[in-house]
Amino acid sequence: MINLLNYETFFLLYADGELSPAEQESVLEFVKQHPLLEEEFNLICRLKFNPGKDLVKMDKSILKKEMAEDPEMLYVFEPDLSITCPNKSALYKKERGAIVYRFRMFAAAAAILFSAGIVWLVMGEKQQDASLAQQDISVQQEKQLSSNPEGAVVSAVDAQEKNIQHVIGIQQVGHKHNAVSAIAAGVFAPTTVATLEGTASQLSVVQKENIGLQTIDNVVHDQNPIDASNASIVDVSAKPSTKRNLSEAALVAAAERMAITAAPMASEPNAALLINAALKEEKKSAFRSILRTINRRLLNEQELPEDQKFIQVANFYIPVNK
């Protein structure tokens, strides 16, 4: 803000052109308010040198440089795009891809080995569990048989023991053939008792539901135990459509062999052991069971011949040789 103490500075700034328009207006207003300072203000503004009248020129020719030809403009080359590098593909680097490819191979091989190892361990554990269970059963049976040689083998482990009891009982009665069927049924799957009046759809559904080679844990405890004594020869022709399981036939034959070679149950305290051994042999390989399952499913579509007779045990039809 201009006042009587700093007006001279503002006058010089005004002469130098360093004031804003608003400040210049305030200086002019101040001069109007103080007429005595107007002469000093005008003198300061006149103390400026104007180069217009003092225009002096210099000979510039001695200062200029000769415009030599631009070397960049004299020689201009343009690329010939028709020229290409031959065999460019040979220049590509493949090292990185090979490394990635090898890594993938190794990773895949490692994954396969790891999976196989897991499967082997799991299978080994199952076998060990089965063997331990069999050993427990055998020990218990030995104890019980020693105390009750005629008694049936009762085990609290699973429902399969019940089937074994029935098998033993059947053999005692003398119905070897039925006992074979019962063994087969007990080996493969305990199921509900099928009726003769079952329709084809029910039969197929039941067969699908009861895969005979599943583990013992699939046994339904609340189901009725197999009563082989009530087994009857069923005429296939009476059924509208059936499905045959060839693997069942083979296993039935094996069970039959076991029954033949086995001593009479009533007097043989090791019958349960033999049965256990048979079970163990049949369930030796989980892999075989998987194959059987697959085989059964694939062969379920096959129709049974009309002239073939079968023994119906639960939901399974065991062929009978004429």
Next chain:
Amino acid sequence: MTEREYNDCVDAHADGVFRFILKNLQHEEDARDIVQTAFEKMWKNRASVVQQTSKSYLFTVAYHQMIDHIRKNKRVQLVDTFDEGSRVGREVSPDLKQELEKALQRLTPLQKSLVLLKDYEGYSYEEIGEITALNASQVKVYLHRARLQLKEYVGKLENII
């Protein structure tokens, strides 16, 4: 800076630089030499100088060349103050411009350069400070002192007239 740009700078700034140096030295040959030296120096450093800043570059080089020349030759008699005795008996000219020119020659080279850079070329305090290696406040103070001296000289002269 290309050769073409350099020649353009010669056309645009040679007269202004020459005028500035001539007003300071009051000697045409010396002023021409200083201007030529300034342009030669810019040509040598054309790779680092851009056309937009060539004017300030030329004035800066020329000013320092001028100061060096003055110190070397001591041709200009420097008078810092104006006393009554120096003006008594002097021929009085009604032409204010001539008096200003005479008053200008009584200033120091720095004050004279500041006045000419401000009035001839219209540089700001900051730009003048870059050329003369001073800050804006110093330029303002020195320039105001120079103008007050001019005012005092011309004012007393007018009173005498």
